[in-house]
Amino acid sequence: MSIDRDLLTELRNAYNFTAQDGQTWAAWVETALRAHVARCRADLGFPDGVPGSGVLAPRAGVRTGRPPKNTP
Structure with missing residues (x-):
């Protein structure tokens, strides 16, 4: 996977x-990412601590998982 150059910039x-003083790029x-997931959870109405916490539950009818690989 690669990130678009403009987005990376x-x-x-x-x-x-x-960034805070001494904060690494990874941190x-x-x-x-954690802030983004928290906003998504709030937007979808998932309270903290739901079963399977840490995973966004799928909406009804939404496929989850990786799409099948294209095979030539």
Whole structure:
């Protein structure tokens, strides 16, 4: 998987502007992802501590998991 160059530039700029002193890139990305997941959980109305906590439950009718690989 690769990240679009413009998105990566935007992420690096955000990191340079907002990272705490001594905060690594990996720690900053983890914090950003955790905040994003928390917003998604709140938007979908999942309370904290639901069974399977840490995994976003699928909406009815939404496929989950990886799509099948394309085989030539």
